[in-house]
Amino acid sequence: MRDALLYAYCLLTNYRFRSYVTGGLRSYYPDLTIDEVRAKAGASLTSVSALLAFVVAVLPFAASTQLSRVEGMFEFEKARHQLYLCVTLALILPYSSFWLERHISAAKVETSDPAEREKLRCSRTFFLVLSIFASLFLFFIAPCVLPSWLQFFQLGFALAGAAMTVLSVVFLLFALEFYDSAAGWRGDATWHFHFASIASNSYVFGLSLALVGACLTICTSHFLIGRVLATVALFAVVAITEIERALWDLGKL
Numbered sequence: 001m002r003d004a005l006l007y008a009y010c011l012l013t014n015y016r017f018r019s020y021v022t023g024g025l026r027s028y029y030p031d032l033t034i035d036e037v038r039a040k041a042g043a044s045l046t047s048v049s050a051l052l053a054f055v056v057a058v059l060p061f062a063a064s065t066q067l068s069r070v071e072g073m074f075e076f077e078k079a080r081h082q083l084y085l086c087v088t089l090a091l092i093l094p095y096s097s098f099w100l101e102r103h104i105s106a107a108k109v110e111t112s113d114p115a116e117r118e119k120l121r122c123s124r125t126f127f128l129v130l131s132i133f134a135s136l137f138l139f140f141i142a143p144c145v146l147p148s149w150l151q152f153f154q155l156g157f158a159l160a161g162a163a164m165t166v167l168s169v170v171f172l173l174f175a176l177e178f179y180d181s182a183a184g185w186r187g188d189a190t191w192h193f194h195f196a197s198i199a200s201n202s203y204v205f206g207l208s209l210a211l212v213g214a215c216l217t218i219c220t221s222h223f224l225i226g227r228v229l230a231t232v233a234l235f236a237v238v239a240i241t242e243i244e245r246a247l248w249d250l251g252k253l
Contacts, residue, residue, distance in 0.1 A: 013171070013201040014099050016106035017194065027190035037192040041182035041199070048179055048203055052172040055165070055210050082149060086156025090216065091163055093135040094234055098208045100128040101241050102201065128238070135234060139227040150223075157219040157226065164213025171206030175199045208237040 003022075010018035020026040107120035143153045178199030182192050211233040219226035 009174075010198070013198070013205050014102035014106065015198055015201050016102065016109050017197055019109065021194060027193050029193065032189055032193055034189045034192055037189060037196050038183050041179045041192070041196045044196075044199070044203070045176070045179040045183055048172060048175045048199075051203075051207065051210075052169070052176055055169055055172060055206075082152040083156055083159075086149070086152050087159045087163070089138050090157045090160035093131060093138055094164075094212050094230075095209070096131045097128060097135065097234060097238060098205055100124060100131055101238055102204070104128065105241075105245065132234065132238065136231065139231060143223075154219050154223050157216045157223075157230075161213040161216025161219070161226075161230075164209040164216065168206045168208075168210035168213060171202045171209065175202035175206055178202060204241075211237060 007018065007022055009015075010021060015021075104121050104124045107117050107124065110120065111117050139157075143150055146153075176199075178195045182196035182199060187195075212230050215226055215229035215233050217226070218229060
């Protein structure tokens with residue numbers, strides 16, 4: 001049961017070293033020392049704690065303030081299927097972009113052949129771009145194509161933003177716990193490494209969902225502004241990882 005939960009969480013966050021967790025714990029960096037991992041985990045622990053405190057204190061209040069505006073917008077029973085569809089798409093499409101971005105990084109672990117690695121990166125980048133365009137279509141084109149669904153989109157995006165806010169708290173809580181374990185005294189270097197790596201993955205997902213979710217909740221009062229801000233946040237999250245990856249690649253030349 002515990003192994004299944006671990007694998008499910010690694011898959012949910014697309015932990016790139018999950019093949020080194022299943023079937024026996026192994027380290028991807030055999031020369032890494034416990035002190036190095038602890039130093040990194042300890043520094044990150046402060047950042048995660050501050051962000052989690054902010055998200056818990058501010059974003060739920062902001063989301064509830066925005067969602068209180070939707071009361072009486074329409075009769076829910078007559079629109080629940082359309083609303084469910086809008087919420088699901090607005091939640092899954094941005095999340096798929098975050099997941100695919102991590103999937104590109106996993107190519108480095110899956111193969112040591114440079115040509116095969118580049119091939120995997122290119123194919124996964126294509127799907128990442130496709131998911132981003134799908135989000136853009138949902139946010140901007142779909143409401144124009146289906147103007148009769150405008151209220152569904154407006155409320156659906158806001159509810160998806162609230163759901164992202166809740167998920168961000170969960171991921172940040174996991175990141176806090178895992179970083180705390182990685183900075184602790186138990187276990188060897190391999191154990192500390194995987195705890196810190198899973199915590200880093202959780203932090204990225206938590207931060208990404210918090211940013212996009214907070215923007216989408218604005219859609220109840222400012223539909224256009226909320227969508228624009230959510231799109232900017234989505235591009236920013238993806239761009240940060242791509243810039244970091246480009247710098248790593250340049251460092252190897």
